[in-house]
Amino acid sequence: KQEVTQIPAALSVPEGENLVLNCSFTDSAIYNLQWFRQDPGKGLTSLLLIQSSQREQTSGRLNASLDKSSGRSTLYIAASQPGDSATYLCATLLGGTSYGKLTFGQGTILTVHP
Amino acid sequence: NAGVTQTPKFRILKIGQSMTLQCTQDMNHNYMYWYRQDPGMGLKLIYYSVGAGITDKGEVPNGYNVSRSTTEDFPLRLELAAPSQTSVYFCASSYTTPDRGRWEQYFGPGTRLTVT
Numbered sequence: 001k002q003e004v005t006q007i008p009a010a011l012s013v014p015e016g017e018n019l020v021l022n023c024s025f026t027d028s029a030i031y032n033l034q035w036f037r038q039d040p041g042k043g044l045t046s047l048l049l050i051q052s053s054q055r056e057q058t059s060g061r062l063n064a065s066l067d068k069s070s071g072r073s074t075l076y077i078a079a080s081q082p083g084d085s086a087t088y089l090c091a092t093l094l095g096g097t098s099y100g101k102l103t104f105g106q107g108t109i110l111t112v113h114p
Numbered sequence: 115n116a117g118v119t120q121t122p123k124f125r126i127l128k129i130g131q132s133m134t135l136q137c138t139q140d141m142n143h144n145y146m147y148w149y150r151q152d153p154g155m156g157l158k159l160i161y162y163s164v165g166a167g168i169t170d171k172g173e174v175p176n177g178y179n180v181s182r183s184t185t186e187d188f189p190l191r192l193e194l195a196a197p198s199q200t201s202v203y204f205c206a207s208s209y210t211t212p213d214r215g216r217w218e219q220y221f222g223p224g225t226r227l228t229v230t
Contacts, residue, residue, distance in 0.1 A: 004156070006156075032216070032217060034219070042223065043224050044221040046221075089156055089157070091157075093217050099145060100145045100210060100217045101159055101162055101172065102147075102219060104156030106155050
């Protein structure tokens with residue numbers, strides 16, 4: 001059974017800092033890994049999706065890397081802003097007959113203060 | 115496209131009551147899912163469907179039922195509501211490429227359910 005763990009559980013940083021969120025998973029036979037953002041009381045917004053054959057994906061100030069062999073992914077946020085404050089979730093999709101079912105980590109709550 | 119829509123947004127149930135959470139997608143996706151999210155936790159899969167008429171259990175199916183009569187709709191039924199079912203419920207749909215090499219899920223806004 002896939003287990004996904006995110007560290008740290010919470011992070012508070014001043015505006016402008018570069019920061020790294022970590023995600024680890026136990027089963028490396030994944031199709032892909034997705035990073036989501038969740039604002040308080042809201043749904044999930046997909047930020048980045050990394051295919052198993054890829055090493056990283058970038059979107060604006062966000063960069064996600066994937067190391068399947070070590071079971072790790074990192075989400076790098078450059079020049080953080082207060083608007084980045086949210087919960088960040090990573091989720092893996094296992095290969096085989098998973099039918100698209102995702103396994104989620106518990107999330108990292110990020111607070112960026114002015 | 116509206117994407118994935120869910121109704122209601124909020125609901126308070128008394129213990130023992132029943133209700134149906136509605137989910138509709140307009141992207142013609144075959145795959146649909148129901149997840150629940152408890153406070154401070156990630157999402158856990160309740161049920162999923164690979165097409166109309168085909169459903170299967172996820173990680174936490176007890177206390178729930180689903181049906182899928184059309185591609186668009188995937189309602190979640192709660193029978194005899196219990197306080198442990200207090201949670202936020204998310205519906206999602208997914209497409210995949212013909213070789214199943216790429217999957218991407220799209221989520222609805224969620225339904226906040228409180229059972230007292």
